[in-house]
Amino acid sequence: MKRMFEAVVFGGAKLFWDYRHRNTGQYKGYYHWHQCCEMLFVHEGTGHVVVGGDTFPIRRGMLFFFRPYQLHHVYANVSPEQPYTRTIFHFDPQLADDLLGPFARRHGLFTALCQGRYRVQAFDLMGAEEAVERNFDDYDRSRQEGKGEETEEIGMLILRLLDTVIRCDHSGLSRSPGTLERKSTGYVQQAMRWIDGRSRRRHASIEILFIEAVP
Template identity: 80%
Template sequence: MKRMFEAVIFGGAKLFWDYRHRNTGQYKGYYHWHQCCEILFVHEGTGHVIVNGETFPIRRGMLFFFRPYQLHHVYANVSPEQPYTRTIFHFDPQLVDEFLRPFSKRHGLFTALWHGRHPVQAFDLMASESSVERNFDDYHSAREEGKGEDGEEIAILILRLLDTIIRSDRNGFSRPLGIGGRKSAGYVQQAMRWIDEHYQEPFHLDDLADAMHLSKFYLSKLFHEETGSTLKEYVTAKRMRHACRLLETTTKSVEIIGSEVGIANPSYFVQVFKHEVGTTPLKYRTRFIQSADSRGKVRT
């Protein structure tokens, strides 16, 4: 069963590399997050990515940067005639941060992306696709030669990618690429913003539909068509992600945390959390504390 929190197991490696992974069957995707950074580059395919309450298109040349513990959803329209091919790699941002420090401009972009200070996480690099492809080919060749864990090789991979992002726009930054244009897309963005503002409160989907002056059934249909997920899945994902943050950063009881994420019934909150995250809230907190202690970090 797919879980919202997907811990990337590095097994002592510096970078988890999945090169040109190809799907020709159904790829619905689901809301999830990792403990590390993730970069996704699309070689071919269509669909949508949801991150930060915004929906972006999957298409050739698109690159996405996901921060640690950032909720995101990838939905691809896949068939044998229309495959979804992408390169994905995960890494510990603190390790990469050390590699990039001598390169001030690119290091600045990386830290802005890592810490959420950059306004954009989706970049259209189609005009520089050949450069990105060469970069990935070169690093993949290095891995096949047994050099993939060399810090210099990893630094070159990410430096060249950051350089491509910087050069893709005259001002140094790309701009948001929301799916816009269609009226239905506007409704979906409004719905996500409303949920982002109210998910910590108990509410019914009727409340959202009323606020948008649409029928619940019509809004649900639009949301699923545009995102590949349901409104309930989006609400649950937001609530469980916030619950995890509270479990990690506070000593509040499970009952209080459930109430603060809009689920007042403690038993039901534990049931939903276990179903979506894969463990109970208390076990999640214990594992987080043990993991932080093993890295020598102090909780605040």
């Protein structure tokens, strides 16, 4: 049995930002979940990601979306000659929902992803890598200038990233969102959401244990 809940501590911040984090040593990863949304972009590296019962390759230009309470596993083949470099950011889905409201198509994609009505959670953005890199560079510069917590800056970061997904992932976006995820996975997420809600109401910290099951 393993402890799989990995809390993201915002410390009063709106967005948890980890820019171009680089590993050159062993990185096996583990199954875990967060109480918030996570987006992961790969700058360099190889390996695989397991989420929603599917396995996706880690490679340059890949973007992954993990919704709240969703179990996922990231494994990277890492060595000094083959580093794993990624940008990760976490945020409350309600924040993004509020910011994206005026942008119907982008808001629709985010809502479908966040609610599990859109099966695709891995996007190959290699063809638009320059745009993604520029987006991240711009937001990181805003953080260095002390503006990273402004809702406009966060909104632009997420909006531009979703816009890139829409423009690049033609095969995935041509399908109508549906309830395609395996029911067993959905039940686990519902249970974790219920437990987390009770924990918040009681103002208590709890440790959640699950039996690891590899798809």
